[in-house]
Amino acid sequence: MGSVRYFGEGLTYLNPGRLRGKLIAIEGTDGSGRSTHIEMLQEWLEVQGYGVVTTGWTRSSLMSKAIEVAKKGNILDRWSFSLLYATDFADRLEHQIIPALRAGFIVLADRYIYTALARDIVRGGNPEWIRNVFGFALIPDLVCYLRIDVDTLAMRVIESKGMNFWESGMDLRLGSDLFDSFKKYQMQLIEQYDKMAEEFRFEVVDARKPPEEIQEALRSKIEPILKTAKKAASAPTQPEAVPIEPEPEQLSP
Numbered sequence: 001m002g003s004v005r006y007f008g009e010g011l012t013y014l015n016p017g018r019l020r021g022k023l024i025a026i027e028g029t030d031g032s033g034r035s036t037h038i039e040m041l042q043e044w045l046e047v048q049g050y051g052v053v054t055t056g057w058t059r060s061s062l063m064s065k066a067i068e069v070a071k072k073g074n075i076l077d078r079w080s081f082s083l084l085y086a087t088d089f090a091d092r093l094e095h096q097i098i099p100a101l102r103a104g105f106i107v108l109a110d111r112y113i114y115t116a117l118a119r120d121i122v123r124g125g126n127p128e129w130i131r132n133v134f135g136f137a138l139i140p141d142l143v144c145y146l147r148i149d150v151d152t153l154a155m156r157v158i159e160s161k162g163m164n165f166w167e168s169g170m171d172l173r174l175g176s177d178l179f180d181s182f183k184k185y186q187m188q189l190i191e192q193y194d195k196m197a198e199e200f201r202f203e204v205v206d207a208r209k210p211p212e213e214i215q216e217a218l219r220s221k222i223e224p225i226l227k228t229a230k231k232a233a234s235a236p237t238q239p240e241a242v243p244i245e246p247e248p249e250q251l252s253p
């Protein structure tokens, strides 16, 4: 990662040390193809000898159960949800992402803080507040955004797993039924991702194309940043001793 850069203050109690790996975030709305491509990217990278760790939204051992329960009950307001997501992410950052980067692994993140920003903002959240909440996040080496239009997305989701309550934003009561709500909610999310794509310089990939073409495009975006990544074969299996380093550089979002 070179020098460690955070969106805000970072995890102030933690000296991350030297991060030799690469952090690659795959962003995109529900059903845009993130899981499909992360699986293919992992295999492609491992065949080349890279150590790969994947991490996904709400997958922390600390918070995944609590988030599941909160979603079932639909009793929490957007602040509480954002804070649950932030806690989940902080746990994964400290216990999974940073240790893997220290050890020279490539971390593929299925969603990143941009998803939390988009979801909070479409629920009327204050952009400044939510960005501050996630100020502890590392700035990824690369963010690939799987961009899709809402009509293609709706067809794809109907043909696969179907529409669910949260992916349809039913808590927002935007539409008369699940389908109507899904389209309105996803349209608003996509609008937010599109705005952030410019601000945060996402690499945008057209997610409407066949999977092979998308995978090809993703690989061509990732290849240049691998040049400086250590091969897993030459990386120690345990994280290195953490040298004392100067305070990490801070960037505003």
Ligand SMILES: Nc1ncnc2c1ncn2[C@@H]1O[C@H](COP(=O)(O)OP(=O)(O)O)[C@@H](O)[C@H]1O
Pocket (backbone or CB within 6 Å): 028, 029, 030, 031, 032, 033, 034, 035, 036, 037, 156, 160, 161, 207, 208, 209, 210, 211, 214
């Ligand atoms: N490029 C594509 N074209 C058509 N269908 C796709 C494409 N990519 C993924 N799918 C299908 O769309 C559905 C959602 O893909 P998935 O990878 O699970 O998305 P996500 O993880 O972003 O929610 C799956 O059934 C998958 O097989």
Ligand SMILES: [Mg+2]
Pocket (backbone or CB within 6 Å): 034, 035, 036
């Ligand atoms: Mg998925």
